Amino acid sequence: MALPELMVHGDRILHNVREVVRRCGAAGVDLWGVTKGLCGNPQVGRLFLEGGCTALADSRVRNLRGLREAGIRAPLYLIRIPMEQELEELVEVADGALVSMGETLEALEELCRSRGRTFRAVVMVDVGDLREGVLPEELESLGRRCAALRHVVVEGLGTNLGCFGGILATPENLTELLQGAERFREASGLEAPLVSGGATLSLKLLEEGTLPRGINHLRVGEALLLGTDSTGMRTIPYLNQETMEIRAQVVELRRKPSVPRGTVGVDAFGAVPSFEDRGNRRRAILALGKQDVRLEGLTPLESGVEILGGSSDHLVCDVEEVPALQLGDVLSFRPNYGAMLAAATSPYLDLRVL
Numbered sequence: 255m256a257l258p259e260l261m262v263h264g265d266r267i268l269h270n271v272r273e274v275v276r277r278c279g280a281a282g283v284d285l286w287g288v289t290k291g292l293c294g295n296p297q298v299g300r301l302f303l304e305g306g307c308t309a310l311a312d313s314r315v316r317n318l319r320g321l322r323e324a325g326i327r328a329p330l331y332l333i334r335i336p337m338e339q340e341l342e343e344l345v346e347v348a349d350g351a352l353v354s355m356g357e358t359l360e361a362l363e364e365l366c367r368s369r370g371r372t373f374r375a376v377v378m379v380d381v382g383d384l385r386e387g388v389l390p391e392e393l394e395s396l397g398r399r400c401a402a403l404r405h406v407v408v409e410g411l412g413t414n415l416g417c418f419g420g421i422l423a424t425p426e427n428l429t430e431l432l433q434g435a436e437r438f439r440e441a442s443g444l445e446a447p448l449v450s451g452g453a454t455l456s457l458k459l460l461e462e463g464t465l466p467r468g469i470n471h472l473r474v475g476e477a478l479l480l481g482t483d484s485t486g487m488r489t490i491p492y493l494n495q496e497t498m499e500i501r502a503q504v505v506e507l508r509r510k511p512s513v514p515r516g517t518v519g520v521d522a523f524g525a526v527p528s529f530e531d532r533g534n535r536r537r538a539i540l541a542l543g544k545q546d547v548r549l550e551g552l553t554p555l556e557s558g559v560e561i562l563g564g565s566s567d568h569l570v571c572d573v574e575e576v577p578a579l580q581l582g583d584v585l586s587f588r589p590n591y592g593a594m595l596a597a598a599t600s601p602y603l604d605l606r607v608l
Contacts, residue, residue, distance in 0.1 A: 271305025410448025
């Protein structure tokens with residue numbers, strides 16, 4: 255056992271995938287599994303496919319290459335709009351990408367023409383969140399440019415919501431996407447059947463029966479991995495939230511005052527710490543820090559453990575109410591989305607899929 259670690263319960267993730275796929279299928283919605291939350295882990299990718307996802311999607315070409323080199327033959331898509339310098343590798347390892355610039359589509363067209371292959375693209379439309387995407391009023395002109403593409407197949411249109419501006423998915427903004435898709439088809443003469451209505455955030459509309467008819471695709475990661483919807487500020491009731499835990503070892507255990515002594519400045523991250531005077535308390539230091547994970551995204555799984563704060567390399571917890579805890583014991587924490595992402599990215603945590 256190597257510590258600290260991010261331990262993933264594969265059977266619980268598989269349950270989540272199957273449940274979301276079932277609900278999507280009943281509404282005529284295709285589902286891509288987004289693997290970026292665990293850095294394109296191939297074991298998790300296989301669980302997504304086993305559960306019924308029709309493709310895997312990730313935000314890093316490196317992760318897509320890792321999935322392909324692990325023997326995964328399912329369609330792979332890049333969901334971060336591609337950089338110019340990664341287009342050659344992208345075309346080599348992936349089947350398609352989300353694209354928002356006409357220039358990028360034309361660069362992909364020329365690259366694929368020279369290689370004698372085709373590549374799929376989903377044109378992203380900005381319906382209010384102000385991250386990537388063509389503005390709705392630009393769709394006709396982009397459609398006319400896309401009419402000339404021969405090696406890039408525009409599969410359809412999509413949108414992103416919540417991730418930058420915090421804008422929720424609604425029947426209104428997804429209807430705007432559908433209307434934009436129709437204008438794009440008319441201008442381009444392309445079939446472009448796919449209309450991708452977002453990610454985990456859009457599952458709420460699916461549950462409520464308010465997802466506009468014609469939205470036939472979603473790209474989901476967080477709900478499958480954690481059973482949560484962070485932008486919607488909810489746990490998803492039909493999914494399992496006990497899918498993973500971050501485990502770290504106690505390296506110091508003693509009673510100390512609850513307020514530091516001396517003149518207060520800022521901590522190593524530029525913040526001014528504050529403390530409540532609770533007298534002398536039993537506290538534990540764990541070998542886990544801000545270089546490893548977003549500490550504010552952790553929830554202790556053991557009753558009586560309270561996170562006080564941390565530094566680059568140490569997590570400090572109040573364990574006054576855990577008298578049986580000993581030096582060398584391991585404590586577990588449930589990560590939220592940001593903590594999961596940081597932990598999976600850190601080279602200092604082992605990722606273990608059970």
